[in-house]
Amino acid sequence: MVKDINNHIEFMKEFLNDINTLLARLSVKIREEYQVSKEQANVIRMLEHEKAMSLTEITERQGVNKAAVSRRIKKLINAGLVQWDKSEESMDQRMKYIKLTELGKQFNIESKQVMSDIVGNISNDLSDEQIEQARHVLEIIDQRLKQVNIENNF
Structure with missing residues (x-):
């Protein structure tokens, strides 16, 4: 029984590694096209699911320091993929949120299409x-x- 569990654990590690390797290699092409790093691409994907996020929220989700996230956001703003957005709903009007631009949304659409194609081929x-x-x-x-x-x- 223990041997079976160890085999299953090893399989899951290998499976997750294979998925990560495949995703990393596939995403290189689209990241190069949009000239964004892997970390910047993660921010863009995060914003798709969360709609808009504060710098603090992104920092917490990425598990890095605020300065690193600030640099990522600045580069994404300069690339036209995200923009600052003052929330109408926030009590504190000084709070600014980052949201995707149309170009950022297009990046996510193209990234998803690459995944859809792969899943279709695999299955x-x-x-x-x-x-x-x-x-x-x-x-x-x-x-x-x-x-x-x-x-x-x-």
């Missing part, structure tokens, strides 16, 4: 049932990862 010979089974297991893993992130304040 084209699987049955609908196999795809549903895989999705079910991946959803369970995803929920557990999210819980670990919450428990560890990530």
